[in-house]
Amino acid sequence: MEGFIATGLIGISLGSQYTLLALGFTLIFGILGVVNFAHGGFYVMGGYVAYYCTSMLGLSYPVALLIAVGSTAMLGWLFETLILERVIEDHQATLMVTMGFYLVMATAILMIFGAESPEFSFPIAGVWRAGGVYFPYANMVVLGVCLAAIVLVYWLVYRTNLGRAMRAMAEDRAVASALGMRTKVLFPFAFALATGLAGLTGALVTPILALAPHVGDPVLAFSFLTVILGGLGSVTGATVAAFIVGLVEAYAAVYLGGSKGALTLFVLVLIILVIRPQGLLGKEVRRA
Amino acid sequence: MASGFGRLLGGTLLASLVFGGTAFACELKIGSPAVLSGPAAQWGLALRGALEFVAKETMAEERLVIDGTPCTVTPVVIDSKYTAEGAASAMNALAAEGIKVVVGAVGSPEVTGMKPVANRNRMVAMVNSFAKDAIGPQWPNVFHIGPGPSGWAAPIIDKGLELYDFDKVAIVAPNDQGGTDIASVNAQIFTEKGVTAVEEYYQRGTTNFAPIVTRLLAADPGAVDLASSPAGDAGIIVKQLRQAGFTGPIFRLGGPGTEEIGRVAGGLNVLQDFLWFEPVAMDDNLRALEQKHVELMGGPRPENSDFFRWVYAARMMIKAVQAAQTVDDSEKIAEAMRALPVDDEHIGAGHWIGQSFFGINQELSYPFAIGVIQGGEQKDFIRAEAVSEG
Numbered sequence: 001m002e003g004f005i006a007t008g009l010i011g012i013s014l015g016s017q018y019t020l021l022a023l024g025f026t027l028i029f030g031i032l033g034v035v036n037f038a039h040g041g042f043y044v045m046g047g048y049v050a051y052y053c054t055s056m057l058g059l060s061y062p063v064a065l066l067i068a069v070g071s072t073a074m075l076g077w078l079f080e081t082l083i084l085e086r087v088i089e090d091h092q093a094t095l096m097v098t099m100g101f102y103l104v105m106a107t108a109i110l111m112i113f114g115a116e117s118p119e120f121s122f123p124i125a126g127v128w129r130a131g132g133v134y135f136p137y138a139n140m141v142v143l144g145v146c147l148a149a150i151v152l153v154y155w156l157v158y159r160t161n162l163g164r165a166m167r168a169m170a171e172d173r174a175v176a177s178a179l180g181m182r183t184k185v186l187f188p189f190a191f192a193l194a195t196g197l198a199g200l201t202g203a204l205v206t207p208i209l210a211l212a213p214h215v216g217d218p219v220l221a222f223s224f225l226t227v228i229l230g231g232l233g234s235v236t237g238a239t240v241a242a243f244i245v246g247l248v249e250a251y252a253a254v255y256l257g258g259s260k261g262a263l264t265l266f267v268l269v270l271i272i273l274v275i276r277p278q279g280l281l282g283k284e285v286r287r288a
Numbered sequence: 289m290a291s292g293f294g295r296l297l298g299g300t301l302l303a304s305l306v307f308g309g310t311a312f313a314c315e316l317k318i319g320s321p322a323v324l325s326g327p328a329a330q331w332g333l334a335l336r337g338a339l340e341f342v343a344k345e346t347m348a349e350e351r352l353v354i355d356g357t358p359c360t361v362t363p364v365v366i367d368s369k370y371t372a373e374g375a376a377s378a379m380n381a382l383a384a385e386g387i388k389v390v391v392g393a394v395g396s397p398e399v400t401g402m403k404p405v406a407n408r409n410r411m412v413a414m415v416n417s418f419a420k421d422a423i424g425p426q427w428p429n430v431f432h433i434g435p436g437p438s439g440w441a442a443p444i445i446d447k448g449l450e451l452y453d454f455d456k457v458a459i460v461a462p463n464d465q466g467g468t469d470i471a472s473v474n475a476q477i478f479t480e481k482g483v484t485a486v487e488e489y490y491q492r493g494t495t496n497f498a499p500i501v502t503r504l505l506a507a508d509p510g511a512v513d514l515a516s517s518p519a520g521d522a523g524i525i526v527k528q529l530r531q532a533g534f535t536g537p538i539f540r541l542g543g544p545g546t547e548e549i550g551r552v553a554g555g556l557n558v559l560q561d562f563l564w565f566e567p568v569a570m571d572d573n574l575r576a577l578e579q580k581h582v583e584l585m586g587g588p589r590p591e592n593s594d595f596f597r598w599v600y601a602a603r604m605m606i607k608a609v610q611a612a613q614t615v616d617d618s619e620k621i622a623e624a625m626r627a628l629p630v631d632d633e634h635i636g637a638g639h640w641i642g643q644s645f646f647g648i649n650q651e652l653s654y655p656f657a658i659g660v661i662q663g664g665e666q667k668d669f670i671r672a673e674a675v676s677e678g
Contacts, residue, residue, distance in 0.1 A: 003506060010498040017496070115329035116591070117520050119551040127531050136531050209495055210520050210552045214326045218493045253499030254506070258490030259463040261499065 002132035007254045008247065013139040015246025016146035020201040021219060022226040022238035023153050024194035030233030031170045031190040032088065037098040038079070039223055040216025041105035042072045042195040046202030047211045048109055051120045061123045065203050072199025073192040080191035081184075088187070102216065110213040122207040138208045145204060149197060150239055156193075157235060166190055170233070229269050231282020241280055245269075314359035316352060316615040318343065318605065319382035319411075320392035321368035321375040321402055327520030328370045330548050330592045331394040335416075337590035338598030339363040339391055344584050346606050354613050361606070368393050370466070370518075372401030379405035388412065388616045389609065391602050394594075396422070396466040396516075403427050412608075412618040412625070414601040416594075418516060418542065419469040423646045429622040432642060432651040433601040437470055437515075439641075439675040440565050441477045441541045444658050447670065448563050449481060451662065452537045454510025456484040460500065460525060461515035461542070463489035470516040474541045478513070494521070501528045509536065514549075516542030523552020530558050540564040544593045546659060555664075562661040568596040568635055569657035569671035577634040600632045600654065630654060638674035 021043065028036045046068040053064035079101060087093035122138040157163040166186055168176040177183055206215065226245050230237030248268055253261030272280065320339055323332035343361035346352050352359040364387060366378035375398035382390065383405060390406060390413040393399055399417035406413045412429040415422065418436030448454075457478050461467030467489060475485035486507045490500050504512060512529060514522045517540075526538060526549060538561065540546070546564055550556055568574055574596065581589045589595050604625065609615060611624035630638040630652050642651030653676065657669035 003502065007499065007502055010502065013498070014496055110325070115325060115333060116548055117327075117523065117552045119555070121554045125554070127533075129533070134532060210327075210524050212327065212329075212520055214329075215495060218495050221493075250499045253490075254503045257503065258488060258494065258500050262491040262494075 003254070006133045007250050009133065009135050009139075010254075011247035011250030012243065013135070013143060013246070014249055015243035016139075016143040017201065017205050018222055018226050018242035018246055019146050019239050020142075020149055020197060020204070021223040022230065022242045023149060023235065024197035024201075025223040026227045026230065026233055026235060026238040027153070027157075027190060027194045027197075029227065030235070031166050032080075032084075032187055033091070033170075034084065034088065034094045034098065035224075035232075036191075036194070037095060037220065038102040038105065039194075039198050040218075040220035041102040042076060042198035043202035043219045044109060044206075044211075044213060044216040045075070045105060046072050046199030047120070047206030047215070048113060048202075049199070050203035050207070051118060051211055055118065055120065065200065068203035069196045069200045072202075073196030076195025077188045077192040079195075080188040084191070085184070085187065102220070106213050106216060113213065115213060117210050117212045120207045120211045136208070142204050142208065145200070149200070153193075153197075153235060162186075162189070225266075225269060227279075229272060229279055231279030233283070234279065234281045237279055237281030244280075314352075314354045314357045314615065316359050316361045316389060316606075316609055317385065317387045318361065318363050318602070319379070319385070319387035319390045320363060320365045321378035321382070321390075321398060322365050322392045323370040323374075323394055323398065324365070324367040326370055327518035328395060330519050330545055330590075331543065331594055332367070332370075332392075334590045334592035334594040335392050335394055335598045336363070336365045337585075338595050339365065339602055341581050341585055341589070342599055342602035342606060345580070348584060352606055352610050354610075354615065359615065365392075368398045368402075370395050370398060372397045374398065374401070376401040376405050378402070379409075379411075383409035383411065386616070388618045389605060389621065390414070391598065391605055392416070396469055397464055400465055403430055406430060410618050412605075412621045414605050416597070418473075419465055420473070421646070423642060423648055423650055425648050428648070429618055430650070431601075431604075431622075431625060432646070433597050434567070434652050434654065434656075435641065435645075435675050437473045437477065437541050437565070438645055439653065440656055440672065441474055442481070443672050444539065444541060444563055444565060445477060445481050445483070447658050447660065448511065448537055448539060449483070451563075451660070452511065452561065454483065454536060456486070456507070456509045457511045457513055457539070458486050458488060458504040458507050458509035459513040459515050460488045460490065460504060461517055462492040462521075464492060467492075467516055470542050471513075474513055474515055483511075490521075495524070497521070497525045497528050498532075501525065501532050501534075504529070505532055505534060511537045511539060513539040513541055515540075519545030519548035520552060523549040526553040526562075527558060530560070535560070537561040537563065544659075546661075547591055556661055556666060557664040559661050560664050562659075564659045566657040566659040566669055567593050569655060569669045571671075573634045573636070596635055600635050600652065603632055604628065604630075604652065626650070636674075639676055641675060641677045644677050 049068040050064040053059040124137045165181045226241045230241030252264035322335045346361045350358040368375040368378045379402045396417045396419035399415045414431045423432045459471045461471040478485040608625035612620040638654030641653045643649040653674045660667040
């Protein structure tokens, strides 16, 4: 029984990390209609900015976290305004542009910091234990930040005029623009919010796991999987799917093994998508 | 008409200069499919660093002279991404450049992918890989830079059993050839030593190992072996093992990279009790080699100590090319290699082995070392003699 509970905690911990990543990914698709293949790059950048601030500049970790969020949000804003905005109506072009931007980011990080992992540890190192059940304090912090991020994103998207405007743009860009909503302000804001979330996740999670230029690849794959499962563009769907993916991954890996566990997860996602091609909570047609 | 003749004459002159120039030049291009990205990048960086160093050393000291002409040596290194398809693609690109001499790759999946390309394009290669079929009679021009765990795991396990009390080990590795071949050999050797071994595999690309760690610990092992898990992965596994409360010794019978594992895990205190295969025992000769690297390359050697093995391999390849007196006849180079004594001015002498394990006597064997961290403190390397057959 202890093993079952411990596995559940691991699943929740994984789910919270996936939620933070998936929220940004799904926001970008939901509002801009762009599948952001550079999402993993912003995650890695967040990690390296936090690492640079703490290890090279000697700043405290919370300050480094804020700088990581700010710098990834700023880069996201610039990227959307200067590059993505020019091709936003062409879905294939946005795929190529975001993928290309990811490669540029990953290569730049590789050139600056090298291919090897630096020493970058979470400032809180202890582990809570109760018999055979354990939960690292660092994971508790991530879970707390994840819950706060979910609340913040929901509040912003569903309870503010800014959120209403963004949802209106997502519903019908032409009509929303005709009503006076400003695409050139709202789109970069949404993109910056999402990339800031990715940067926050990178700054929080890489010291718990590992920091290296390539760690954005699996992050992109899992974000994509989670968001497809939840329904592209659905914030609620992404949150629910992230915790499903985390729990299935944990239980399948513990009880079936690493190889079969990964297989189980992908087969389950495949079955769900055969039954509900639009994902768990996605809409069948996206109009904007 | 006159200007057409002039152009023809000019072209002929230019062509004769170009082709005449290459006829007398001597350039050895050493190709290398090396992992330069991903969690195993540290191994590839060691390979690339060794090739660049040996190339510069060869030219600076005129170690390669063919028909009285000192040769230039140019390493051509392509990222093989630690995959079979990446290595095959890199080898095809090297073959397209006319390269016949190859040093690398590092990992089993890469070597599996590159060997057919090497055969097809008549290349001679010096590879790593701890796979059970790293070399063999079907690849007569492929040589092996040193034994895998079949050669050196036993003395490291003996040392572990001397220092710690355990009768069960959990072995964890990626679920591809780069993991399963090594883990299964390690399991066999642990079993021969009277230790029960359980094997657990994970999907390459996994970033959070907490579920795998939970499964490992459910087997109640007294020790864990990380086998050939890349350094980045191994560091996370160690960190999460200690978080889960595991206090036993951890082996890494799969390759060097302890520095990076320590950095990812959070320091030597987290590694706590750790034993690994170290390619060389550091001594004055090797410190002289490190100093030579600083002088020639203007900086310290690559961090991963696989650098020394690749220096050994690249120097052997240069000696074989020198003995064969050709930079592009792979058959002659391979033949010359087989006749060379296994020896290196800094690392020491050894012998050719491989007949009993691979069916072909084309594996270099030279002294290696056992690395030990005990109670969070790194001990001096323990020197082990070159493995021999018979």
